[in-house]
Amino acid sequence: MTTGDKIPEILGFDQDGNQLKASDFKGRKLILYTYPKDNTSGCTAEACSLRDHKEELESKGYAILGVSKDSAASHKKFIAAQNLNFPLIADTDTTLLQSLGAWGEKVACGHRTTGTLRTTYLVNEEGVIEHIFLPKQIKTKEHAEQILALIGSKS
Helix, strand or coil, rough: CCCCCCCCCCEEEEEEEEEEHHHHHHHEEEEEEEEECCCCCHHHHHHHHHHHHHHHHHHHEEEEEEEECHHHHHHHHHHHHCCCCCCCECCCCCCCHHHHHHHEEECCCCCCEEEEEEEEEECCCCCCEEECHHHHHHCHHHHHHHHHHHHHHHC
16 A cells, blocks of 8 residues: 555454444544564564553544554453553454555565564545555654654644
């Protein structure tokens, strides 16, 4: 997906088994972020950055939604361990990740693997992608600040 594309209507199921759809967020902006794995250092830093700035992001009209291929049970543990205050989609079959373009080849420690590409999509009130943070652009410990700087510069 690229800027200007609409996100898929069916997003998937969250950690509690609730189906989430793009239309659930109609009229609200959305930070839809994909990450490789629950309870790993970079993914925890990114989630905590968003958690710690949730009120400020909400004041700008944004909801937060995370996506990884981890199970709902894994997401529940991650949410509890990090006191996360937003839902996580358990995309175990990678349908959403693939449709977003956030599933592909990557290199870690010199090894080529296929997996989730850390990506963040800023989506407008109509479900259209307005900005994409690509994997190399994301600073996990400061990701919320990166988003706030971008949306602050647009207002």
